[in-house]
Amino acid sequence: MLDQIVIQTAKQTNLIQLAGQYTKLSRASGTKEWMGPCPKCGGSDRFHVKAGGFFCRVCKTLESNKGIWYDAIDFVAWLSGANFMQAVAQLTGQVA
Numbered sequence: 001m002l003d004q005i006v007i008q009t010a011k012q013t014n015l016i017q018l019a020g021q022y023t024k025l026s027r028a029s030g031t032k033e034w035m036g037p038c039p040k041c042g043g044s045d046r047f048h049v050k051a052g053g054f055f056c057r058v059c060k061t062l063e064s065n066k067g068i069w070y071d072a073i074d075f076v077a078w079l080s081g082a083n084f085m086q087a088v089a090q091l092t093g094q095v096a
Contacts (some may be wrong), residue, residue, distance in 0.1 A: 010091040012052075013072035021047045022079065039079060 019025065024034035028048065038047040038056040046057040053069025055062045060070060060078055070078070076087035089095050 004095045005074075006092050007088055010073050010088040011071045013091050014055050015049050015052050015072050016051055018056060018075060019047070023047060023066060025049065036070060 015036055023036045025034040025036040028035045033050045035045045035048045037043055038069055041059040043058060048055055053071055054075055055069055072091055073087045076082055076090050082090060084090060
C-alpha cells in the first residue's frame with residue numbers, strides 16, 4: 001500500500017504542466033487558470049486547469065464533484081483509465 005506522503009506528492013503534481021502535455025492551453029483572462037480543448041471530449045475552451053486542479057465543463061464537471069476541482073490523481077485516472085493506485089504510481093514512480 002502507498003503511504004500518505006507518496007499520495008500527497010502525487011496530488012501536488014502541477015496540473016498545468018501535466019495537462020499541457022495532452023492539450024494546448026492558454027491563459028484564462030490573466031488569472032492563474034488556463035483553458036483549452038478537453039483532452040478527452042474536445043471542444044475549444046471547456047477544459048480548465050490551474051496548478052492544483054482541473055475540470056471540463058462537459059465531461060468532468062465541477063457539479064459532478066460537488067464544486068471541488070479534480071486533482072492530478074483524478075486527471076491521470078480519468079484520462080488513462082487507471083485506478084487510484086495506478087494513477088499515483090504513474091505520477092510518482094512509486095509502486096504499491
